[in-house]
Amino acid sequence: MKVVRVIEYHQNLQLDEAPEPKITSPLDVIVKIGAAGVCRTDIHIIEGQWEEKAGVKLPYTIGHENAGWIHEVGDGVTSVKKGDKVILHPLVTCGLCRACRFGDDVHCEDSTFPGINVDGGYAEYLKTGARSVIKLDDKLEPADVAALADAGLTAYHVVAKAARVLRPGNFVVMIGAGGLGHIGIQVMKAISGATLVVVDRNPDALALAKKIGADHTIQAKDDGSFVKEVMDLTKRKGAEAVIDFVAEGGSTATGVKMLRRAGNYYVVGYGENLNIPTIDIISTEINFIGNLVGSYNDLVELMELAAQGKVSLHTQRYKLEDFQKAIDDLSAGKVRGRAILVP
Secondary structure, eight states, X not given: OEEEEEOSTTSOOEEEEOOOOOOOSTTEEEEEEEEEEEOHHHHHHHTTTTHHHHOOOSSEEOOOOEEEEEEXXXXXXXXXXXXXXXXXXXXXXXXXXXXXXXXXXXGOTTOBOBTTTBOOSSBSEEEEEGGGEEEOOTTOOHHHHGGGGTHHHHHHHHHHHXXXXXXXXXXXXXXXXXXXXXXXXXHHHHHOOSEEEEEESOHHHHHHHHHTTOSEEEEOOTTOHHHHHHHHHTTTSOEEEEEESOOOTTHHHHHHXXXXXXXXXXXXXOSSOOOOOXXXXXXXXXXXXXXXXXXXXXXXXXXXXXXXXXXXXXEEEEEGGGHHHHHHHHHTTOOSSEEEEEO
16 A cells, blocks of 8 residues: 655655555454545654654654544444444544543553554555544545544644633634634634634634634734734733644743733643743733643544534645645645645
8 A cells, every 4th residue: 555654754755655554453443544634743743853752663654634434343343334434533542541431532541643653644544443433424524524633633622621611701812723723713613602812923814714703813913912902802801711723933922911810821732832930820820721632522522513514624635645745835834724635
């Protein structure tokens, strides 16, 4: 089968041939890939940022946002059958540890992460586990939802977390209306009555944000004037929540200025360190909350919103062989929404 691999860090990916994965356990599932999302984390992997954390042996196949059709199942699998359309939760989890038993499988103590520390979905076939596949509604196709498996799931996870403590009349500011942000906007409007303010540098991203549900859009500028605009909207009190999908270029230090007392700052993007005076944290009782990818149940709920037409992906499609163009376009900021590879 065709696969796209990391051969060496700091070098372009390479298209290769590799054997198809095989069933080795009763709960194994082989999926014929219908689409694989191209994520900024993939770029970070190529740049070597995940080398120490993942500890994976090169070469290996990346791609952690995957959907397709069931191709083969182990003897113990009864939940899906050959031909079923599925989306893949990005982790393969054990189901036996305390985290899994609490439904917090993203923190499984014995998991693998296809595309991060084992072979992923930039390929024609991928091996996962029965616990990781979710049947798709008849109205959905793999290419429509593949990037929801991580980008969408991460956005849903943080928005659902924030929505639990937001009330109608509250304000929530989202920094970034790109690949994750445009999904987060739709989720927030589907599950919360809070007033949504979206901040981004790109006018096109802001136009999309307004179209898909943002109550207010504000263009970020180097002079920081957008902070005043947010404060004016909130009658000088600040927002109850700020969700930072960027966390680069000083967005965190600036974003905190838009937060009200006892507000919550949700960090999703990564690339810079937090540098906030501790006296500001203590005196205003603000909270900083990290956010990883969501749980299996989060993805089930997100698929329900997708089937209802309340969340949809804006995508640019590339053939698997055109993986380098997809990576280059994403790096250059030319992708509106999410890029996906279609074998």
